[in-house]
Amino acid sequence: MTPEELAARLAGVRERLAEACTANGRRPEDVLLVAVSKFQPAEAVAAVAADGQRDFGENYVQEALEKRAELAADPVARDLRWHLIGHVQSRKAAQVAGAFVLIHTLDSVKLADALERRLAVTGRLQPVLMEINIGAEPQKAGVMPEAAQALGEHVLWACPHLALRGLMCLPPVFDAGEAARPYFARLRRLGEDLRSKLGIAMPELSMGMSGDFAGAVAEGATIVRIGTDIFGPRPAKGAAPVA
Numbered sequence: 347m348t349p350e351e352l353a354a355r356l357a358g359v360r361e362r363l364a365e366a367c368t369a370n371g372r373r374p375e376d377v378l379l380v381a382v383s384k385f386q387p388a389e390a391v392a393a394v395a396a397d398g399q400r401d402f403g404e405n406y407v408q409e410a411l412e413k414r415a416e417l418a419a420d421p422v423a424r425d426l427r428w429h430l431i432g433h434v435q436s437r438k439a440a441q442v443a444g445a446f447v448l449i450h451t452l453d454s455v456k457l458a459d460a461l462e463r464r465l466a467v468t469g470r471l472q473p474v475l476m477e478i479n480i481g482a483e484p485q486k487a488g489v490m491p492e493a494a495q496a497l498g499e500h501v502l503w504a505c506p507h508l509a510l511r512g513l514m515c516l517p518p519v520f521d522a523g524e525a526a527r528p529y530f531a532r533l534r535r536l537g538e539d540l541r542s543k544l545g546i547a548m549p550e551l552s553m554g555m556s557g558d559f560a561g562a563v564a565e566g567a568t569i570v571r572i573g574t575d576i577f578g579p580r581p582a583k584g585a586a587p588v589a
């Protein structure tokens with residue numbers, strides 16, 4: 347993909363995102379676009395950053411840190427805002443804590459505690475989202491909807507260095523457009539419910555990817571995570587996206 351092609355694709359995504367916002371009475375500036383760069387080379391990130399994109403998402407800790415090291419000398423891409431959107435093992439907590447503007451995938455007490463221990467040493471505050479297994483699929487990452495309140499309470503009471511900012515989900519249907527929408531609606535309702543039960547603002551809903559972001563915006567997404575529509579198909583380095 348040439349820089350020109352990437353620029354055109356990014357502009358197209360921004361346009362469709364803006365349309366989805368106005369169609370639903372929302373302001374485009376209220377929905378954050380995270381460009382998902384997993385399996386994409388650092389040069390592609392640099393090109394998209396040169397077009398003004400600031401927020402990028404990665405799934406794998408190792409890949410993310412290596413790519414960022416590659417970009418450290420690039421004046422445009424060295425200060426990007428990196429989001430972690432893939433599953434994190436607790437033993438990786440030390441590498442992750444404080445290294446991302448937002449961790450979208452907090453899904454266990456064990457991970458919360460491991461992050462908290464690390465953050466307490468540095469005194470940093472780490473914004474996080476709870477990943478919800480919104481389709482209650484047995485093999486999938488994320489906390490079950492009915493267990494989200496308990497995890498949220500644990501974060502509030504036992505993890506003073508974690509700032510719980512909202513919820514994230516990957517619906518059970520992939521690239522399915524409107525078919526994903528009931529799951530997005532479910533995440534929004536769960537967010538409203540938890541907000542009142544936990545008594546905190548928790549404003550963010552991270553939901554919507556290339557194949558379904560319009561429906562996510564209609565249901566209240568504040569963050570969309572878009573890879574393929576910006577970067578093109580992923581190089582077949584790894585496997586399918588990890589849920």
Ligand SMILES: *Cc1c(COP(=O)(O)O)cnc(C)c1O
Pocket residue numbers: 382384405431432516555556557571572573574575587588589
């Ligand atoms: C890969 C991935 C995305 C982006 O998916 P696309 O279909 O390429 O837009 C978004 N969120 C998560 C969690 C992912 O793993």
